[in-house]
Amino acid sequence: METLIYILGATLLISSGALVGIVTLAMQEERLEKILLLLVSLSAGALMGGAFLHLLPEAVEELGGGVFEMVLVAFVGFFVLEKVLHWRHCHKGRCGVHSFGYLNLFGDAIHNFIDGLVLAGAFVVDIRLGMVTTLAVALHEIPQEVGDFGVLLYAGFEKKKALLANFGVALMVVVGGVLGYWMAHRIEGFVPYLLPLAAGGFIYIAASDLMPEIRKEKDAKKSVASFGMFMLGIVIMLLVRLISRE
Structure with a gap:
């Protein structure tokens, strides 16, 4: 029961990230884009650190062989899912990839x-692994939710409707958390296989979506700042790993 409470708390925390759209309404677009680039960089580092420093070592310990093959399958699976759904996270308010608001909601x-x-x-x-994973997901969700909110506005949603729709879709995290908990107690050996799935997803999102956004920056100072935030994300995950071992 304690584990379920942790899961509900973590998933509700992640879902509340959709309400960050309220903050974006009060910010100028130019300033928002600067902050978003730093958030995207921090997110990329946290996802990479979460995958390589936490999820993969835990998966190897739980499953032994075959972990890296499963990570590769998960990586390819996320690529296929993105292609099928035309699903791609957008980190700027006006993004041509997200031409259809409802399709974006479905993919999200x-x-x-x-x-x-x-x-x-x-x-x-x-x-402890759950808390680390929550941190990695939360750091990724902030720039994603800001981007998705902008996408819905661009698609023609009214501000209030866009905010409510984004939050409603975000609650699917809670649905997945409750179902995952239920399956974990009814399907023997189910849980460990989620770890390489998560690692593959984290690596895919960071490598194919977030890092290309960082690479687009041409200004030298901004590039250094972005790289610093990327490294900070990795360092945070490293520190969490060291602390959790004590």
């Missing part, structure tokens, strides 16, 4: 549901 709902499953699996394996 699936993504959030998978996040919920992953969070549940991590908490069932170990509370």
Whole structure:
């Protein structure tokens, strides 16, 4: 029961990130884009650190062989999912990839549901691993939710409707978390296999979506700042790993 409470708390925290759209309404677009680039960089580092420093070592310990093959399958699976759904995270308010608001909501709902499953699996394996995974997901969700909110506005949604729609879709994290917890206690050996799935997803999102955004920056000072935030994300995950071992 304690694990379920942790899962509910973590998934509700992640879902509340959708309300960050309220903050973006009061910010100028130019200033918002500067902040978003730094958030994207921090997110990329946190996802990479979470995958290589936490999820993969735990998966190897739980499953032994075959982990890296499963990570590769998960990586390819996320690529296929993105192609099928035309799903791509946008980190700027006006992004041509997100031409259709409802399609974006559908893709985001699936993504959030998978996040919920992953969070549940991590908490069932170990509370500390669950907290680390929550941190990595949360750092990624902030720039994503800001981008998705902008996408809905661009697609023609009214501000209030866009905010409510984004929050409703974000609650799929909670649905995934509860279902993941239920499955973990009814399907033997189910949970450990979520770890390489999460690692593959984290690596894919960071490498194919976030890091290309960082690479587009031409200004030398901004590039250095972005790289610094990227490294900070990795360092945070490293520090969490060291602390959790004490």
